Amino acid sequence: NQGNLQELVLRIVHQCNQRCGFCWVDFSQPAMDMVEIERAIRATMRAGKASRIAFTGGEPTLHPKLGEAVALARVLGAPAVTLQTNATRIDAALAARLARAGLSEALVSLHSANHNESDALTAAPGTWQKTVDGIKALCEAGIEVKINHVLTSYTAQRFARFVAFVGETLKHPKLKLTVAVAGHIDSGPIDPRSLPRHSEIGADVAEGLLQARALGVPLVGLTHPCGLLPCTASPMRSWRRLR
Numbered sequence: 379n380q381g382n383l384q385e386l387v388l389r390i391v392h393q394c395n396q397r398c399g400f401c402w403v404d405f406s407q408p409a410m411d412m413v414e415i416e417r418a419i420r421a422t423m424r425a426g427k428a429s430r431i432a433f434t435g436g437e438p439t440l441h442p443k444l445g446e447a448v449a450l451a452r453v454l455g456a457p458a459v460t461l462q463t464n465a466t467r468i469d470a471a472l473a474a475r476l477a478r479a480g481l482s483e484a485l486v487s488l489h490s491a492n493h494n495e496s497d498a499l500t501a502a503p504g505t506w507q508k509t510v511d512g513i514k515a516l517c518e519a520g521i522e523v524k525i526n527h528v529l530t531s532y533t534a535q536r537f538a539r540f541v542a543f544v545g546e547t548l549k550h551p552k553l554k555l556t557v558a559v560a561g562h563i564d565s566g567p568i569d570p571r572s573l574p575r576h577s578e579i580g581a582d583v584a585e586g587l588l589q590a591r592a593l594g595v596p597l598v599g600l601t602h603p604c605g606l607l608p609c610t611a612s613p614m615r616s617w618r619r620l621r
Contacts, residue, residue, distance in 0.1 A: 385460070386428040388418055390447060394436040396464055396500040398489070399569030400530050400560035403436060415447050416454075423455045432485075434462035439472070445479045452480035460485060462526075465512025466505045473512075473519035483522040485556075486513050489533050491543030499532070510548070517552040524598060525553065530560045530572040534579040537586035545593030554596040558604040576607050 391409040394401075410418075422428045431451040438444055438461060451459045461476065465486045468476075488509050490496035496506035516523050525548070527533070527540055537557075544555050560573050567573060583606060590597050600606050 384428065385430040385432050386418065386422045387432045387434055387462075388415060388447075389435060390415060390433050390438055390444070391441045392436040393440050394464075395440065395466060396437070396502040396505060398487075398500050398528075400528055400567045400572040402563045402567050404564075405436065409441055412443055412446065412450075416450060419451055419454050419456065428456070430458040430460055431456040432460040432462055437464055437467070439463055439465075439467040445475050448476060448479040448481050458482045463487070463512075464500075464505070464509055465516065466502075466508040468512035468515055470515045470518065473515040473521065476516075477519040477521055481521055483524065484516045485524050485526050486516070487526050487528070488513070489528055489530075489540075490536065491540045491547075495536075499530075513548060513553070514550070517550040521552065523550075523553050525555050526558060527555065528558045528560050529574060529579060529583070531574040532572065534574050534582045537579075537582050538589045541586045541589040541595055542593065545590070545595040549595075554598045555590065556597070556599045557606065559606060561604060 388410065389403075392403060392405050392407040393409070394403070394405060419431060422431075433441075433444065433447060435441075441447070444461075448459050448461070459481050460483045461481055462485045465484065486509065488496070489499050490506070493506035496509075497503045500506075513523055513525065525544060527537075529537060533540070541555070544553070559576065559579075560567065562570075562573060587597070589595075
């Protein structure tokens with residue numbers, strides 16, 4: 379609904395250094411240049427329609443002028459700026475630059491607690507540890523981080539284990555967890571077998587929610603358009619106790 383837009387999402391680059399099976403992005407499209415980025419932000423801010431600007435991809439850290447784009451969004455009046463990233467290219471230096479530019483939050487994709495499983499899911503060997511290090515760097519730079527964990531036909535079975543990893547290994551005052559459910563968007567995912575049935579992941583979701591409660595893992599935004607259906611965890615007693 380354009381009249382009630384709260385977040386302007388700009389896909390500033392379509393390239394990515396991972397190939398997650400559930401991803402639906404067209405990697406062949408060109409990146410936005412700074413003129414296009416500025417035009418889109420100005421139009422949205424002028425119309426008073428956005429409370430947040432989000433830069434996404436592909437992998438937005440591949441854009442050569444990401445820092446400039448973040449700073450520009452702030453200069454043009456964006457109250458908050460978000461980066462949707464796999465964080466594999468983010469080290470302490472880049473995290474500090476993004477913080478100085480005005481980045482307020484990072485939504486970081488991480489889909490497994492195990493490096494071998496993650497590398498298989500993303501078809502990018504060696505990137506799991508880089509994502510974990512990137513998350514830590516963003517937190518230490520003072521940027522709010524939400525781990526975006528996508529539930530697929532494979533990862534849903536390991537959701538509770540992933541929550542335990544977040545709560546026991548990655549725990550940080552700046553860190554929260556959100557989940558999405560892989561779905562058929564636009565032309566569909568790279569691997570259709572990755573799409574789970576909501577009716578079949580309920581028990582796994584419930585176990586993970588209870589694990590989050592037990593470990594004090596902050597869960598946010600679970601029922602966004604790509605998130606959990608209210609009936610996913612059946613019965614939903616675990617959900618109600620968490621709210």
